[in-house]
Amino acid sequence: MQNTYIARQAILNEKLDTIGYELLFRDSLNNKFPEVGHDIASSKLIVQNHLHGDIKALTMGKLAFINFTENCLIHKFPLMFAKESIVIELVGHEKPTNNLLKIIKYYHEKGYKIALTEYDLSSHWQALFPYIDIIKIDIEKINTKRVIAALEFIKPYDIQICAEKVETKLQKQTLVEVGFNYFQGYFYHQPEII
Secondary structure, eight states: OOOOOOOOOOOEEEEEEEEEEEEEESSSSOSSSSEEEEEEEHHHHHHHHHHHSSSSHHTTTTTTEEOOOOHHHTTTTGGGTTTTEEEEOSSSOOOOOOHHHHHHHHHHHOOEEEESSSOOOOOGGGGGGGGEOOOOOOTTSSSSHHHHHHHHHEEEEEETTESSOOOOOOHHHHHHHHTEEEEESTTTTEEEEE
């Protein structure tokens, strides 16, 4: 039997309680993303979890944040998992298409939680807001001051905001004051190979 590798990285709330783990595809004990496309990585991660293991054991009963491309969503890969156990993370999208909007609406109506991961503060993402539960913002790429302005557009919706790549306690405190709900980064938890 071939070894399977998955890394997980904790996502924490303001009190530093773990609310879930982002599951990251790995093809060896080398803890970095291999040179494969998002579709292949998502497919292999799903097969590894679905066929070789119990996702609840992997995430210790917390939510599993799993990256899905539009292609994976079309093929209904998320339906392999109970809606209570995963968060669908949208990856590989530069802007929302009508097709993506339709797909996201479908999963939202089925009761799945959905996270927008490549949010760049562009207004075109607002079409997805009624169906999004979490927006993840890479704070290395987007200045906190720009986020404050964007929060005005997010406030009317019941969307939680997650900061990615948080590296210090001071960063975390500033982000709490700005309005972030969740935190992910090496300072709190480096991805660990399972």
